[in-house]
Amino acid sequence: MKTYWIETWGCQMNVLDSQYLAGQLEAWGLAPVEDPVRADVVLLNTCAVREKAVQKVLSRLGELRQQKKLTGKPEVVGLCGCVAEQEGAKALARSQVLDFVLGPGRVGQLPAVLAAVTQGQRVSLTGFSATRDLDTHLITRTSSARQYVTVIHGCDQHCTFCVVPYTRGPEMSRPLKEVVAEVQQLVARGALEVTLLGQTINAYRCPETGADFADLLQAVTEVEGLWRLQFITSHPKFFSKKLIRALASLPRLGTYLHVPFQAGSNRILRAMRRRYTKEEYLALVEEIRGLRPQVAFSTDVIVGFPGETEEDFAETMDVVERVQFSQLYGFIFSPRPKTPAAGYPDQVPRVVAGQRLERLFAAQAGISLSLNQAMIGQTVKVLVDGEAKRGAGLWQGRGEDNRVVNFPFWEGIAPGQLVDVRITGATAHSLLGERWQPSQPPGALPRVA
């Protein structure tokens, strides 16, 4: 049997797209393989958010070309994801080992592309059609307990630094009933936690009924058997009063809330075209915490945006100190093709931006550590992922606020179980705990308060 290997770079959207690509390859008759060197078909599902994305792809394609010369494998190489959308047919011209290029808006058309490739054609299929039909039955789900479901494709916001609207196309919400049906299927197959995905997920609007994101959350949390619902990523501009009330009142919603603020200076926020101010962001956090104090905010921050001064950066640090995020993802501004900010004057020297990022991370490490230390002595419900990546004998999972919890293995524990762990220690990045008591017999569904 012919085999395939998919390399996935970047965000959860890409993780889910890779599962969809895998499902189509399996329907085509291919089997997954553990070692990329043995694969007949290799797909690179790429990310274009950071600088040097194209160089990274070309370098990997160079390796595959060498491998093919030596071993004859892989027979077929495909470029998918955001770099595929960005480069299109140019990528075919730059790398002879490539057989096809498939943009994220065309991810469901892999079989047609493979058919053309087997006829000896080299194919570039990019762009976005008016509908993005997904046969969700073809998604190869890897873990049964924690699953992703796409709610909105693309983005219409056009923040001046961001390549997503160009690589993932215009915003397109899926019908509410389709999302609910997919969640029901996943829960029936053993999912306990579902994370809804979208670049600006709280801008959701059902194309059939006009239902908004609060309506969608309500409908999904009513799916019987679902333990926990999470969602990423929210835009600060799209929190209606109705949505804020839903966050406080829907008991199966997790307490993890990822709301990128990107910068603290209103001047920089305007230049980024983020459409909110620092004060509005802080007021939003306060309002949500007023109704649901246990929400753990997470965020994205860009440092070194063109024109950012020390005073602007101080505003960013001020937001970090005031909000006390549980997690923060910080990046140095990276000029991306087609984006307005790539051409802005006053680009900040990389060394200056790097120093600011270090200061940001140092401040956040202190905050994360003290928030994590405050958890010591508490018992948290953890969805088990499996063996910890680091730490001999440790297993890990995540609590409802998405914090990583490590704990020693005990007999009978398995990925996908819900367990109670008493927190005994903390670092800036994770919690350490010990078995408290099994929450229910393995396989039984928990009761959700």
Ligand code: SF4
């Ligand atoms: S809202 Fe997010 S995905 Fe959309 S353009 Fe802005 S940063 Fe990019």
